[in-house]
Amino acid sequence: MKLKMAEKSLFAYLLRSPWWVSILAACGIGLLGKIMFHGDYFSYALTLTLPFVVIAMIVAWRQKDVPSQSRVNDTVEAVIAMSWREFSALMEQAFRRDGFEVRRINGAADFLLTKEGRDSLVCCKRWKAASQGIEPLRALVAAQEAQEAREALYVSVIDLSDKARQFARDNRIALMLAPQLTRLLRLPKKSLPRTPIGTK
Template sequence: MSENSLFALLLRSPWWISFVLVAALALVSRALLPAEYFVLGALSGFPLFVVGCIAAWRQLRAPSAAKVQQMLDSTQSMPWSALSQALTHAWVGQGFDVNVASKGPVDLRLTKGEQTILVSAKRWKAATHGIEPLRELYNAMQAQNAQGALYVAGQGSVSESAALFARDHGITLVQGPALAALLLG
């Protein structure tokens, strides 16, 4: 699904917006269509109703802002071994096989079927995340024929050039609320 499609936008919006659109579509159908076509017009909003249900389910299951902040605070005090275990547990819960990489920019290797994703996470406490670790991760991704890469930035900021490099080279930045949501499962 395209990131800017109507359904994608509604999935990222508050759940009730989809239901308001369904109601508006039903009202417009009632006002503009002949009586025998009203039901068809009103039912055309059914896909929006389904999207609203999915958005509501996701939003009700999402961790609260307080839980997210608490998790982010706890990751700042975690040693590498604890963070590595927490990340491994989260990805195993998503169905990945997780292997610890022995050296280089790759810390963990995730596999699911034929898909391989490389993870660089040891610099999660860095104050600033520049382009060089991302470049090393990208080179490892190319050398190992991985389908994707994740760079975990638990603290600090990612420079603009690093964020652009990650976007342009298929590296997903996992930071802030996304990191907390991953660890909270």
């Protein structure tokens, strides 16, 4: 039998919160125990802080590679200002850095990635389009079937509509939105390309 934590429980809330929230809770319990108890009773009260410390460690581990909101905002600001040539070159460099073989293609997808014998199609030409409907995703699915690719990835810094998200889920299309794109590109804060990609 698999136990499931209640979504609205205190520990579930802490697991969704920044790690320092659990540390603050542990400190608060420790301070309260110091005020109310002495001697062995205080030692017992301190043991109540252990679950909160453990949760803080779990959350910190989960969030160690998660970019801050300010860094995400800086990345969005930078890539929206880029031309397609600049953005596509950065994407290609980032994929190669992560160990993919990258081939540019035309049509519904922009890149064919290969790694460990698995092919993936990537569509990112509409990365900053104001509206993100289902049509580009539907075209990507058709291209995936035609190429017999194992996976498909759709890239956008603009959030998708609920219908587009549902279509992506139904068709197993991976979405790379602003937080994931921030981790992939690893741009410095407040950084905009000063020279065209590929020039010295």
